[in-house]
Amino acid sequence: xxxxxxxxxxxxxxxxxxxxxxxxxxxxxxxxxxxxxxxxxxxxxxxxxxxxxxxxxxxxxxxxxxxxxxxxxxxxxxxxxxxxxxxxxxxxxxxxxxxxxxxxxxxxxxxxxxxx
Ligand SMILES: CC(=O)c1c[nH]c2ccccc12
Numbered sequence: 001x002x003x004x005x006x007x008x009x010x011x012x013x014x015x016x017x018x019x020x021x022x023x024x025x026x027x028x029x030x031x032x033x034x035x036x037x038x039x040x041x042x043x044x045x046x047x048x049x050x051x052x053x054x055x056x057x058x059x060x061x062x063x064x065x066x067x068x069x070x071x072x073x074x075x076x077x078x079x080x081x082x083x084x085x086x087x088x089x090x091x092x093x094x095x096x097x098x099x100x101x102x103x104x105x106x107x108x109x110x111x112x113x114x115x116x
Contacts, residue, residue: 012115013063016108020073021051023100028093029076033083044083049076066108073101 024030032050033041041048054072063069080094 008115009064010058010061012108012112013058013066013069016066016069016104017051017054017058019104019108020069020101023097023104024051024093026089026093028090029080029097033079038083041083045079047075047079049079051076066105066112070105073105077101
């Protein structure tokens with residue numbers, strides 16, 4: 001496929017992002033938190049982040065490394081841990097995603113090193 005030859009990095013980062021999103025089985029992080037439904041959200045979170053925004057950034061070539069992807073992933077998780085109190089489904093889902101997503105990112109980082 002042409003894309004694989006021309007921009008292997010983009011293909012690799014897209015695959016990594018898809019693997020991360022697969023771990024969000026409740027689809028809690030699919031789209032931005034609605035500021036209409038959650039009017040106080042920006043009192044707690046200065047920079048919202050979600051997987052659809054990460055896909056848009058990836059296709060706009062805003063990510064040049066696994067580390068770039070990782071920092072937005074970590075932002076998305078920390079926003080959720082801050083806004084949602086500990087005894088909520090969302091807080092527990094963020095803790096779980098931080099664990100399994102971290103493993104995906106560590107593996108991707110190792111792959112990126114080995115393929116150069
Ligand atoms: C990811 C996250 O915090 C949320 C995802 N959906 C929500 C609905 C209400 C409040 C927070 C959220």
